[in-house]
Amino acid sequence: MNQPHASEPADDAPLVIDVRGLTKSFGGTKVVDDVDMQVAEGEIYGFLGPNGSGKTTTIRLLCGLLTPDAGTGTCLGHDILTESARIKREVGYMTQRFSLYEDLSIRENLHFVASIYGLKRPRKIVQETLEKLNLENRAHQLAGTLSGGWKQRLALAAAIMHGPKLLLLDEPTAGVDPKARREFWDEIHRLADSGLTVLVSTHYMDEAERCHKICYLAYGKLLARGTVHDVIAQSGLATWHVSGTSQRRINRLAHDLAGRGGVDMVAPFGTTLHVSGANDNALDAAVAPWRGEDGLNWRKVEPTLEDVFIHMMQGASDNFG
Numbered sequence: 001m002n003q004p005h006a007s008e009p010a011d012d013a014p015l016v017i018d019v020r021g022l023t024k025s026f027g028g029t030k031v032v033d034d035v036d037m038q039v040a041e042g043e044i045y046g047f048l049g050p051n052g053s054g055k056t057t058t059i060r061l062l063c064g065l066l067t068p069d070a071g072t073g074t075c076l077g078h079d080i081l082t083e084s085a086r087i088k089r090e091v092g093y094m095t096q097r098f099s100l101y102e103d104l105s106i107r108e109n110l111h112f113v114a115s116i117y118g119l120k121r122p123r124k125i126v127q128e129t130l131e132k133l134n135l136e137n138r139a140h141q142l143a144g145t146l147s148g149g150w151k152q153r154l155a156l157a158a159a160i161m162h163g164p165k166l167l168l169l170d171e172p173t174a175g176v177d178p179k180a181r182r183e184f185w186d187e188i189h190r191l192a193d194s195g196l197t198v199l200v201s202t203h204y205m206d207e208a209e210r211c212h213k214i215c216y217l218a219y220g221k222l223l224a225r226g227t228v229h230d231v232i233a234q235s236g237l238a239t240w241h242v243s244g245t246s247q248r249r250i251n252r253l254a255h256d257l258a259g260r261g262g263v264d265m266v267a268p269f270g271t272t273l274h275v276s277g278a279n280d281n282a283l284d285a286a287v288a289p290w291r292g293e294d295g296l297n298w299r300k301v302e303p304t305l306e307d308v309f310i311h312m313m314q315g316a317s318d319n320f321g
Helices: 055-062 084-089 106-117 122-132 148-160 178-193 228-235 247-257 280-290 305-315
Strands: 015-026 029-040 044-048 070-075 091-094 166-170 197-201 213-218 221-226 238-244 265-269 272-277 296-301
Touching: 015 055, 015 197, 029 055, 029 070, 029 197, 029 213, 029 221, 044 055, 044 178, 055 070, 055 166, 055 197, 084 091, 091 148, 106 122, 106 148, 122 148, 148 178, 178 197, 213 228, 213 305, 221 228, 221 305, 228 305, 238 247, 238 280, 247 265, 247 272, 247 280, 265 305, 272 280, 272 305, 280 296
Parallel strands: 044 197, 044 213, 091 166, 166 197
Antiparallel strands: 015 029, 015 070, 213 221, 238 272, 238 296, 265 272
């Protein structure tokens, strides 16, 4: 939680998304199961969960890109059941896979996208988009020769050039280096500051921490939502941080504690451990025999979002089983 954040949306910001009871099944399996969600204008809302948890399907339902089997609500003031065509015109969508033409230049790709949207004064809009995303110096470079980070920047440019009010990002930084990821998120925060609402699915905990709010989905069920601080607090997870001078000693301690009553999770981090449990008293009792040992330093800490994420995964029931 040490990343810089954009300013929070105002408390009285209008709701861009307000849906209740969203449900969707494929092949007899409930992929989204009775989900309620509200997202305010200018909010960056993160979706976390294991693969197959329904993140992408939920995002598409929220924005009228899929029709729910049950549920009601609005997106951008339009009914998700009866006005999906109007919603789609006001949404930008960036998929995980690069989907533009690799044998066209950056500028040519953006002109092609502008023609699809039927934008007026496309030359002016393309030029403004190139400048906004710092792509002007590479405008004539073929998309296929770009690095992952620059392809990502081009894909973002294509997703926002028609002036959407809502931006959907599906695992947008998969396979991108840390510097490019940081620059991408800086750009997302600038867009949110201008009033754009962003829905993003991610597996990266540092990215989740840069969202204004997050939700955790597991096999179609919404298990937690709120700010990162809220979600960590709601988990009820207690955590000990254990450090030692000997890697061998830490490895042995991890082995001794794993599966012990009161210990739900042991996660090694080099010469340290995170030892967590859902019951604070039971956890304290479980680790008590080792607390006085020489060479080990114990301190209670707030669980990380990753601790909570893994804890929730362990407790979720697979809907494909």
